[in-house]
Amino acid sequence: MSLSSALETLANYRTHNTRASQDIVEKGRLLLKSNVASKMGDDAWAFLEQLALASVDIARYDVADECLRQLLAKFPESPRVDVLSGIRMEATEPPEVVLKFYDQLLEADSSNAAIYKRRISVLVRMGKTEQAVSELCEYLDTFYSDVEGWVELAELYSSCNQYTSALQALSHALLLAPQNPFYVLQFAETAYTAEDIPLAIKMFMLTIDIADRHASEESIPSGASVRAWYGVKLCCRALSERSSLSSPSDTPLPKNLNLLDELATERVLTAYSAATGKGERLDESLC
Amino acid sequence: MSSSAVSLYLDPQIRDWVLFPITLVMILVGILRHYVVLLLQSPPKKLPxxxxxxxxxxxxxxxxxxxxxxxxxxxxxxxxxxxxxxxxxxxxxxxxxxxxxxxxxxxxPNPMTDPAAMDGMMSGMKTQMVMMVPQMVIMGWINFFFQGFVLIKLPFPLTLGFKSMLQRGIETPDMDVRWVSSLSWYFLNFFGLNGLYRLILGNDNSAADTSQNMMASPFAGAAQPAGPQxxxxxxxxxxxxxxxxxxxxxxxxxxxxxxxxxxxxxx
Incomplete structure (x- = not known):
């Protein structure tokens, strides 16, 4: 493969944030050996960062160290390189050492958001969920607009069965990214797990409303909305079986429950018959 | 040129030793200023x-x-x-x-007591000084050596209204408006070189925006953009x-x- 096409693929991975570490390292080592980096100009640094991350990912520490050496020579005090060397340390050093390294960095500069996130991820990996949650809360109190941080917090809470707190964290994520149906779906599923069925069915319907904004009667549900329709179906069944359901969030029950049940059944059937139909066609073409 | 006796004949030495040097010096000073400003800029202060x-x-x-x-x-x-x-x-x-x-x-809060705010003001002042001082020096230089020089003749006719713009420093009531004096040439360059700087130095250079700054108000940039809140x-x-x-x-x-x-x- 020629060098220029390899470069192009790598740039493509970078823009799409693709995690194809094996491929990146194979191509990157070629480029590193032929010393293209010196001719690339400013693009070279992004490439070196990408290669360092990918090679840590597949445990090629020699490549990572070479990249880090070049980056450190160019940017001796860059916070971004600090984060990268922290990641490299996480791969081989014990977590206590890495935590100490991060603490030193934070002491020097208390506004480095990436270091806080690395620190929290190390804590999660060590199993210190409680400390991780409290640090994540503190982090989000300062850097409020980090959607991923809120979702991570919700997942941490869910893993400790703290569903109400998880819902609160998710509601912040919803505020920050109201256009993303997957966060609404996660909210709905968390509410379902917390047995707040009226809230769950509302949020499932909201997911469909957002995800299938341009859908019509004939279109086949796909993606998040299949799961959401199935959720509506489950909620309808739960609501019809149990007459007295408490809702901690005081959400009113939806009207026309029977019609909804019917519609959800129909949509789920449409989705799955279309999927099996496609499968059959695939089988036919294979024969 | 042939039509009338009022026409002037310009010494080619004026072209070689006055017109070109003024233009060249202004371009070079603009480029120099760009790099001096780059040197003076301190990295943005990190907030706790x-x-x-x-x-x-x-x-x-x-x-x-x-x-x-x-x-x-x-x-x-x-x-x-x-x-x-x-x-x-x-x-x-x-x-x-x-x-x-x-x-x-x-x-x-008083901006003078906050060291962070003071730093911001100082850097604004420094940049502003780098903008102002060379312009004043060049203007002084032109005024001292070339006062009253007629440098070029514009190739198109203009109305009388342009007289004060093109013949600054020459008080003659009946000279053709097409003749441009040295001081006016300086001002024409001062406002007209932005396009050239943009070509040479790229789009967000600090040489090009001088004239806009100066026209607005020389020391407005030195004040805090959004005062301490x-x-x-x-x-x-x-x-x-x-x-x-x-x-x-x-x-x-x-x-x-x-x-x-x-x-x-x-x-």
Whole structure:
């Protein structure tokens, strides 16, 4: 493969944030050996960062160290390189050492958001969920607009069965990214797990409303909305079986429950018959 | 040239030793200034974490308010977030220096006492000086050596209104407006070289925006762009805004089942 096409693929991975570490390292080592980096100009640094991350990912520490050496020579005090060397340390050093390294960095500069996130991820990996949650809360109190941080917090809470707190964290994520149906779906599923069925069915319907904004009667549900329709179906069944359901969030029950049940059944059937139909066609073409 | 006796004949030495040097010096000084400004620029100061928190606290409630009339989060969650924020604003939890004491006078902070603000002002002044000083020197140079020189003749006729623009420094009532004096040539270059700087130095260079700065007001840039803010006051105002937004609040989920049923033809 020629060098220029390899470069192009790598740039493509970078823009799409693709995690194809094996491929990146194979191509990157070629480029590193032929010393293209010196001719690339400013693009070279992004490439070196990408290669360092990918090679840590597949445990090629020699490549990572070479990249880090070049980056450190160019940017001796860059916070971004600090984060990268922290990641490299996480791969081989014990977590206590890495935590100490991060603490030193934070002491020097208390506004480095990436270091806080690395620190929290190390804590999660060590199993210190409680400390991780409290640090994540503190982090989000300062850097409020980090959607991923809120979702991570919700997942941490869910893993400790703290569903109400998880819902609160998710509601912040919803505020920050109201256009993303997957966060609404996660909210709905968390509410379902917390047995707040009226809230769950509302949020499932909201997911469909957002995800299938341009859908019509004939279109086949796909993606998040299949799961959401199935959720509506489950909620309808739960609501019809149990007459007295408490809702901690005081959400009113939806009207026309029977019609909804019917519609959800129909949509789920449409989705799955279309999927099996496609499968059959695939089988036919294979024969 | 042949038509009349009023026509002047310019010594080619004026072209070689006055016109070209002035133009060249102005271009070179512009480029030099660009690099001096680059050297003078100190890296942006890093804010401590508490200051970032104070600055961004307002965005939290702005995000909440922005969607309140069509919110994606259920009422109980909206209310809990809104109330927490309002209480925090009231108590001053987000303030950099902690909640204020009750008896402290509420004067706006003096920019002279805050070292961070002083630094910002100093760097603004330095840049401004780099802009001003060379221009004054060049103007002095032209005034001293070439005062009253006629440098070029424009190849197109102009009305009399341009006389004060093109013949500054030459007080003659009846010379053709097409002749350009040295001082006017300086001003023409001063305002006209931006395009050239943009070609040579790229789009966001610090040489090109001098004339805009100077035209506006020479020392306006030295003042703080957005003066030091009294966050305590801002937070109090934001609290009222939150209360208004809560009045507007409605949940998207309120009638979502009707919308869905209607969309799929069940109602």
């Amino acid at each position: 974490r508490a200051a970032i928190r104070e600055q961004r606290a307002l965005t939290r409630s702005q995000i909440l308010r922005a969607t309140s009339s069509n919110s994606s989060i259920p009422p109980s969650f909206y209310r809990s977030i809104s109330n927490t924020l309002a209480a925090a604003f009231e108590a001053g939890t987000y303030l950099k220096d902690g909640p204020p004491s009750d008896d402290s006078p509420s004067t706006p 009294d966050y305590n006051k801002l937070f109090k105002a934001e609290k009222d805004n939150l209360a208004f937004a809560e009045g507007l609040y409605s949940w998207m989920g309120d009638d979502v089942e009707t919308r869905l049923l209607r969309k799929y033809g069940k109602l």
